[in-house]
Each structure stands twice: as structure tokens, then as C-alpha cells.
Amino acid sequence: MSNARTMKWVTGGLEIVLAIPFLGGLIVIGWGYLPLVIMFILHIVTLFLSNANRESSLGSIFGIITSCLAWxxxxxxxxxxxxxxxxxxGAAGASRR
Structure with a gap:
């Protein structure tokens, strides 16, 4: 499994956790919006790894936009x-290739 694929699984799972109603909001607000900054950094890392492996970077681009607007x-x-x-x-699709 490539590093890009692993990061897609990790960031995708974290995004789903943050999408849980009330729980995600409590996590973000309770930590002073720090999770959005951390996710922004993780999405940039995933974007670079995806580009290096010539994999789809669409999810990472969505993630960067999400981190900026999720407040x-x-x-x-x-x-x-x-x-x-x-x-x-994207992570599941990369495993089929």
C-alpha cells in the first residue's frame, strides 16, 4: 500500500468523524478549531504524496477547501x-489498480 493511499484512508476517516453531527462540532470547537488546521496540513501532505504517485488528488483538494470553510x-x-x-x-479505487 502506498503512502498516498494510506493518507487517503486516514484523512478520509478523520473527515467522516468530523462529519458526525454534534460530535464533529464539539471536537472542532472544543479544541479551538485546531483540528481544522491539522486537517489542512494533512490534506496538503496527502496532495503532495498523491501527485508524486500520480494518483488522483481530488479528495485532497476538497479537503483543503473544507479545512478553510468548515468553521x-x-x-x-x-x-x-x-x-x-x-x-x-479514492483510496479504495487506488487499491484496485
Missing amino acids: IPILGWFLHLITGIVLLL
Whole structure:
């Protein structure tokens, strides 16, 4: 398994956790929005690894956008959900090649 694929699984799983109603909001607000900064950094790392392995970087791009806009309550939930799904599908799709 490539490092890019592993990072897609990790970031996708974390995005899904942040998409859980109320729990994700409590995590983000309780930690002073630090999880959004951490996810931003993880998505940039995943983007570079995906580009180095010539894999799809769409989920990482969504993740970077999500990290910048997720402080908006309903929009944040929706973006976390979509980003998590795209990343997990990208990780699963990379395993079939």
C-alpha cells in the first residue's frame, strides 16, 4: 500500500468523524478549531504524496477547501461528509489498480 493511499484512508476517516453531527462540532470547537488546521496540513501532505504517485488528488483538494470553510456550521458538516466520501472512494479505487 502506498503512502498516498494510506493518507487517503486516514484523512478520509478523520473527515467522516468530523462529519458526525454534534460530535464533529464539539471536537472542532472544543479544541479551538485546531483540528481544522491539522486537517489542512494533512490534506496538503496527502496532495503532495498523491501527485508524486500520480494518483488522483481530488479528495485532497476538497479537503483543503473544507479545512478553510468548515468553521461555517451546516456548510462544514456537508463539506466534511463529501470530502470524507471522496477520499475513501479514492483510496479504495487506488487499491484496485
